[in-house]
Amino acid sequence: MTCTEFRALLTDHHGNELVAEVRTKFESHRVGCAHCEVFLESFTFTVKLTRRLPRPMPAGLEERLRAGVAKKMADEPAEA
Numbered sequence: 001m002t003c004t005e006f007r008a009l010l011t012d013h014h015g016n017e018l019v020a021e022v023r024t025k026f027e028s029h030r031v032g033c034a035h036c037e038v039f040l041e042s043f044t045f046t047v048k049l050t051r052r053l054p055r056p057m058p059a060g061l062e063e064r065l066r067a068g069v070a071k072k073m074a075d076e077p078a079e080a
């Protein structure tokens with residue numbers, strides 16, 4: 001699994017939507033890639049943060065937070 005594939009699976013992983021085979025590859029990439037480990041933590045933190053906020057959230061806030069994480073991910077160099 002590449003970093004790009006890993007990042008594409010973050011949302012599915014968080015929703016426990018990965019099949020066992022993919023989850024195994026996801027976890028093995030995570031433990032072997034410091035970049036993706038950080039991305040997963042950032043993503044998880046963002047999701048937890050948005051869930052603690054009162055509903056309904058201010059318009060566009062969740063999108064901005066997700067976009068911020070996505071931008072951070074895009075700015076980081078990917079390792080194969």
Ligand SMILES: [Zn+2]
Nearest residue numbers: 002003033036
């Ligand atoms: Zn990676």
